[in-house]
Amino acid sequence: EDKVVQSPLSLVVHEGDTVTLNCSYEVTNFRSLLWYKQEKKAPTFLFMLTSSGIEKKSGRLSSILDKKELFSILNITATQTGDSAIYLCAVLYSGAGSYQLTFGKGTKLSVIP
Amino acid sequence: DGGITQSPKYLFRKEGQNVTLSCEQNLNHDAMYWYRQDPGQGLRLIYYSQIVNDFQKGDIAEGYSVSREKKESFPLTVTSAQKNPTAFYLCASSRTSGITGELFFGEGSRLTVL
Numbered sequence: 001e002d003k004v005v006q007s008p009l010s011l012v013v014h015e016g017d018t019v020t021l022n023c024s025y026e027v028t029n030f031r032s033l034l035w036y037k038q039e040k041k042a043p044t045f046l047f048m049l050t051s052s053g054i055e056k057k058s059g060r061l062s063s064i065l066d067k068k069e070l071f072s073i074l075n076i077t078a079t080q081t082g083d084s085a086i087y088l089c090a091v092l093y094s095g096a097g098s099y100q101l102t103f104g105k106g107t108k109l110s111v112i113p
Numbered sequence: 114d115g116g117i118t119q120s121p122k123y124l125f126r127k128e129g130q131n132v133t134l135s136c137e138q139n140l141n142h143d144a145m146y147w148y149r150q151d152p153g154q155g156l157r158l159i160y161y162s163q164i165v166n167d168f169q170k171g172d173i174a175e176g177y178s179v180s181r182e183k184k185e186s187f188p189l190t191v192t193s194a195q196k197n198p199t200a201f202y203l204c205a206s207s208r209t210s211g212i213t214g215e216l217f218f219g220e221g222s223r224l225t226v227l
Contacts, residue, residue: 004155006155009153011150025120031214032214034214035185036216041219042117042203042218042219042220043156043203043216043218043222045215045216047217048214048215052170070158088155090156090214092214098163099214101214101216103148103155103156103157104155105153105154105155106155109195112173
């Protein structure tokens with residue numbers, strides 16, 4: 001079964017709206033949770049979260065992790081058309097003698113003018 | 114500028130042919146990875162390498178092969194044994210064997226098998 005589950009899988013909003021993307025996970029030996037943005041081809045790194053309750057912020061984007069409930073959210077305020085992308089959540093955990101990074105299926109965000 | 118270069122960006126092949134996708138990085142990263150991305154499937158790990166001359170299978174290694182003869186290079190061969198090779202392939206690297214989880218990605222190679 002999927003270790004990392006993102007919701008919704010797709011979302012259409014109007015410019016100026018605020019959106020919340022969700023990522024839940026179920027792994028043992030959790031190390032960190034990462035968010036990436038994929039606009040056309042190469043995903044680019046947004047945030048890495050390792051501690052519960054500490055918000056990471058970059059401009060209009062922010063993210064927080066809840067290690068007790070095993071989920072993270074990514075918030076985007078005052079959305080712009082340039083925010084249209086696939087947002088990928090990935091969880092880093094240790095297992096089988098190495099570190100494993102597992103991605104969710106992604107949330108496709110479309111921001112319309 | 115440092116980065117990851119994948120080539121070719123687009124590739125068309127007939128069924129039954131092996132193809133090799135190139136991935137080169139000049140970031141001096143130890144670890145390199147190959148992912149496959151299908152619509153609605155997210156990224157799935159094919160192979161990864163934490164050090165030169167060593168590599169491990171990921172979740173969907175069947176039908177693929179890799180080599181890591183140089184730190185900078187991690188080519189992926191899609192063999193005729195891969196049942197459904199049409200996909201978008203992403204190469205990535207990380208500083209220290211993936212411990213931080215932060216990956217740097219190439220622009221991808223889109224393979225279409227006719």
